[in-house]
Every structure is written in C-alpha cells, then in structure tokens.
Amino acid sequence: MxxxxxxxxxxxxxxxxxxxxxxxxxxxxxxxxxxxxxxxxxxxxxxxxxxxxxxxxxxxxxxxxxxxxxxxxxxxxxxxxxxxxxxxxxxxxxxxxxxxxxxxxxxxxxxxxxxxxxxxxxxxxxxxxxxxxxxxxxxxxxxxxxxxxxxxxxxxxxxxxxxxxxxxxxxxxxxxxGPPAPAAPPPPPPGATPAQYIVFFDFDRATLTAQAMTTIRQAAEAAKAGNKARIGVTGHTDRSGGDAYNMALSLRRANAVKDALVREGIPASGITVVGRGESQPLVPTADGVREPQNRRVEIVLQ
Known part of the structure; x- marks a missing residue:
C-alpha cells in the first residue's frame, strides 16, 4: 500500500x-x-x-x-x-x-x-x-x-x-x-475624441512607479473635470515571455492602474479592465525582445 x-x-x-x-x-x-x-x-x-x-x-x-x-x-x-x-x-x-x-x-x-x-x-x-x-x-x-x-x-x-x-x-x-470576459469599451459618440493616457512599467513588473502615479492622477483629474462616466484600462506587455504569462501580467498591470484610479476617486463601476498580453505592441518587435514602450497600460476617457 x-x-x-x-x-x-x-x-x-x-x-x-x-x-x-x-x-x-x-x-x-x-x-x-x-x-x-x-x-x-x-x-x-x-x-x-x-x-x-x-x-x-x-x-x-x-x-x-x-x-x-x-x-x-x-x-x-x-x-x-x-x-x-x-x-x-x-x-x-x-x-x-x-x-x-x-x-x-x-x-x-x-x-x-x-x-x-x-x-x-x-x-x-x-x-x-x-x-x-x-x-x-x-x-x-x-x-x-x-x-x-x-x-x-x-x-x-x-x-x-x-x-x-x-x-x-x-x-x-x-x-x-470563470467570470465572463469583460466587454470592450463602447465607441465614443460621433464627434467626440477620447482622451488617452499611457502608464509604463518596469520589466516583468506590475508595480506603479512615481511617474506612473503622476500620469494616473492626471487621468483621474481629467475624468472628474470632464464628467467622464466610462474609462477603459487596457494592459499590455512586451514580447519576452510566453503568451499565457504575458496575458496574466497585462491583467495585473491593468488592475493595478484601476485600483489606483479608484483611490483617486474614480468609481470602480465605471472602469473596464482588459488584458491584451503581447498581442498589440506599441513598437513592433521580434518575439522575445524586451521593449520598454510595450510594457504599458492605456487609459482611455470616454
């Protein structure tokens, strides 16, 4: 036995x-x-x-x-x-x-x-x-x-x-x-131009730097001043690491930004979080390349 x-x-x-x-x-x-x-x-x-x-x-x-x-x-x-x-x-x-x-x-x-x-x-x-x-x-x-x-x-x-x-x-x-996949933010009304802010991250990290917090505070103030009811938060990674790992990392980054926006007074119900992994690089690179500008979260005010 x-x-x-x-x-x-x-x-x-x-x-x-x-x-x-x-x-x-x-x-x-x-x-x-x-x-x-x-x-x-x-x-x-x-x-x-x-x-x-x-x-x-x-x-x-x-x-x-x-x-x-x-x-x-x-x-x-x-x-x-x-x-x-x-x-x-x-x-x-x-x-x-x-x-x-x-x-x-x-x-x-x-x-x-x-x-x-x-x-x-x-x-x-x-x-x-x-x-x-x-x-x-x-x-x-x-x-x-x-x-x-x-x-x-x-x-x-x-x-x-x-x-x-x-x-x-x-x-x-x-x-x-698991929970259903989050819906993509709805398109802005005709004639409206969404405001966008980009928060960058260190390699393989989801922690917010001082510069990242400054950008998040600017986005929060703009959202409150412009009465923006919907905010899209989309996480991205560079192309180093596996697809599954990068998807999880992009979600952790997006959720870190969402939590910071909530602490700045933005209602959590108005924030949509999406992770894109390495699928939408800001700077196109070969697989495995560590590109700082691709390690980011995009905040879109609508």
Whole structure:
C-alpha cells in the first residue's frame, strides 16, 4: 500500500517541474469536480490492527478566491478488514479551506484543512461522529477552465472512545467557471475624441512607479473635470515571455492602474479592465525582445 501511494506522489513530483514555468490567468470563480482514489484505513480500536486497503469516490464543489479556496466535499470510502471479513462503509461530508501557493502557475501546490461528519458502518454498528482532515496536493490548471488535482488526505474520526484514521490519495478532475470576459469599451459618440493616457512599467513588473502615479492622477483629474462616466484600462506587455504569462501580467498591470484610479476617486463601476498580453505592441518587435514602450497600460476617457 505504501509503495502505491509513493508511486502516485512521485509521478506528480516528476511532472511538476516541466509545467512549473507555464502560466495561467488567475480568475475567481466556482468549480466542481469528481474524485476517486485509494484509501488506507487504520482502526486498531475497532477490532483489527492490520492494514486495510480500499477505495474512495466522491465529488466536490467550491469557490476559488485566487489563492484561498473554500469547498464542500462528499466522499464515500469502503474498506475490508483483513482477518475479520467485515466491510467498513464511510460517508463523509466535509467543509474544506485550502490555499494555492502559486495561483498564476499551471502547476500549484496547495494545503488545506477540513471539518465535518463521518457517517460509518462497521460490524453492525452505524453512527455519525465529528471528523477533521488535513490536505496536501498539487493542482494542474488548464487555460480552458479544466483542472486535475492529486492530493493526500489524512482524516481522523473522533468516534467515542474509538478514534480511527483514513489515509486517502485522490485524483480530482474538475472544471472552474470563470467570470465572463469583460466587454470592450463602447465607441465614443460621433464627434467626440477620447482622451488617452499611457502608464509604463518596469520589466516583468506590475508595480506603479512615481511617474506612473503622476500620469494616473492626471487621468483621474481629467475624468472628474470632464464628467467622464466610462474609462477603459487596457494592459499590455512586451514580447519576452510566453503568451499565457504575458496575458496574466497585462491583467495585473491593468488592475493595478484601476485600483489606483479608484483611490483617486474614480468609481470602480465605471472602469473596464482588459488584458491584451503581447498581442498589440506599441513598437513592433521580434518575439522575445524586451521593449520598454510595450510594457504599458492605456487609459482611455470616454
């Protein structure tokens, strides 16, 4: 049993470095998934001290806040006690709180903790007891919303005088429902000329410099003075780095400018944020070239 668990974990660790540098655009949203795997049951106080290997299947639904996640899980576990000839059936609804350490990476490690009820049946005994679990795993995220998780869960059931544990290795296949793509800002009325401001960034950074803040304040003052109800904020990158990474970086830059505009008194509801990645360079360059003028966010007042 331990060899099987080790092989699964080793496979994930071997695959992780190949995707560690790949990037996805982190977005909050609801997700669902189906789970299945192997379960090792340790229950020395319930009649047998031998290892009992079984299976686990279930489902999960949750919400990803980009980093923290909260989810509702239901798992069914079944194990047969060696030498006793009886099956242990477990039905465990749990609430989990997890944290993804690299939410903008295609492969991210995560840790979590959960609590709930374990309803178990064994040797003509059926009861429900409080249970807690710890979770450690790796998640592989695809840009189309699909994901696959490999994790280990240690669950302790606090049965009255007869605590027992489950060691579960699970594979989860799921889908995350991201928010709809932001609509492009509507065209200005005929005869109106939109005002445009450009904020530049350092290489591979989304932090605002002093010069960038000066430009943002000018745009905010112009918007308030001209009663501009709509502001378009579009992020761009140069052509160094991968497409997926640059798309995420352009969004971080655009959101940094939006947050600064809000602090300057512009309502967030009137700001539209769009990321273009490296697709619309201000200065055309070959792929891989670091061009300072392409690392920018454009602010358009309409």
């Amino acid at each position: 331990k060899a099987k668990l080790g092989a699964l974990v080793a496979a994930a660790l071997v695959a992780a470095p190949f995707a560690a540098n790949a990037q996805v655009t982190p977005m909050p949203g609801f997700y669902i998934g189906a789970m299945g795997g192997v379960n090792f049951l340790h229950m020395p106080t319930l009649g047998s001290t031998k290892e009992k290997t079984g299976f686990a299947v279930g489902g999960v639904a949750g919400y990803d806040f980009v980093g923290p996640r909260v989810e509702l899980e239901f798992l069914y576990r079944q194990n047969k006690a060696k030498g006793v000839g009886k099956n242990m059936y477990q039905y465990a609804p749990m609430v989990n709180v997890l944290y993804d350490f690299m939410p903008d990476s295609m492969v991210t490690p995560y840790l979590g903790i959960g609590a709930g009820v374990n309803i178990w049946e064994y040797a003509w005994v059926s009861t429900a007891d409080f249970a807690m679990q710890g979770i450690a795993g790796l998640s592989l995220r695809m840009t189309d919303g699909f994901f696959a998780n490999l994790d280990y869960r240690f669950m302790n059931t606090f049965a009255k005088g007869k605590d027992f544990q489950n060691h579960t290795v699970l594979v989860t296949l799921g889908y995350k429902f």
